[in-house]
Amino acid sequence: MNKQFGNDRADLSAYIDRVYQPEDQALGEIRERSRLAGLPDIQVAALDARHLEILTRACRARRAVEVGALGGYSGVSILRGMGKQGVLDTIEVEPKHAEVARESFRENGFAKRVRLHVGAAGQVLPRLRRRGPYDLCFIDADKEGYPVYLLWAANNLRKGGLVILDNAFLFGDLAKSPSENAATAAMQATHEMLAHSGRFRATVIPTGEGLAVGVKI
Numbered sequence: 685m686n687k688q689f690g691n692d693r694a695d696l697s698a699y700i701d702r703v704y705q706p707e708d709q710a711l712g713e714i715r716e717r718s719r720l721a722g723l724p725d726i727q728v729a730a731l732d733a734r735h736l737e738i739l740t741r742a743c744r745a746r747r748a749v750e751v752g753a754l755g756g757y758s759g760v761s762i763l764r765g766m767g768k769q770g771v772l773d774t775i776e777v778e779p780k781h782a783e784v785a786r787e788s789f790r791e792n793g794f795a796k797r798v799r800l801h802v803g804a805a806g807q808v809l810p811r812l813r814r815r816g817p818y819d820l821c822f823i824d825a826d827k828e829g830y831p832v833y834l835l836w837a838a839n840n841l842r843k844g845g846l847v848i849l850d851n852a853f854l855f856g857d858l859a860k861s862p863s864e865n866a867a868t869a870a871m872q873a874t875h876e877m878l879a880h881s882g883r884f885r886a887t888v889i890p891t892g893e894g895l896a897v898g899v900k901i
């Protein structure tokens with residue numbers, strides 16, 4: 685039997701939510717801080733934040749990069765997954781978002797373990813090269829930039845390091861014709877690189893948004 689790809693039954697997700705409680709008070713406060721500051725309501729799903737923490741723990745990451753900090757919701761999750769030695773370089777193009785993220789990191793005791801880089805990832809990532817190799821790279825920024833960010837990850841992760849990408853289903857547009865919009869073409873190129881470049885062994889966890897995960901080989 686070919687089992688189904690994912691599962692969107694509301695009773696099951698409610699059960700998992702109730703038992704695992706992926707959004708605790710601190711993450712709830714980040715969501716609220718972001719809302720009050722007028723940030724777009726586009727942080728990762730609570731359970732995807734938990735996936736981030738657990739994947740970070742599983743690969744014993746000590747150095748991580750995040751492309752797209754927003755209000756710090758995912759960054760705090762990655763930091764929680766790293767030991768006390770862990771350091772996160774996170775990149776945010778919007779100064780207003782970065783300000784909220786800075787407050788979220790400070791509130792959670794991570795101020796000294798985060799380097800928050802305010803600028804375009806295309807400008808910042810080349811400067812982070814000398815701080816690598818990294819154990820983990822989380823990509824959650826402009827979707828048209830994903831191929832460039834993934835290539836950076838391939839070149840700057842250690843062997844066995846993880847790349848994780850949010851929105852792997854591109855809001856439902858992933859399987860459309862790539863000529864229809866640039867983001868579809870970019871996300872398809874991203875999946876091709878993950879699946880066929882020989883740089884990663886990869887999968888897609890079929891969460892609501894799709895969480896792509898590759899191990900550098």
Ligand code: DHB
Nearest residue numbers: 726727728824825850851
């Ligand atoms: C958008 C971006 C994201 O990374 C996301 O997870 C959801 C929405 C957006 O730009 O609309």
Ligand code: MG
Nearest residue numbers: 726824850851
């Ligand atoms: Mg996202």
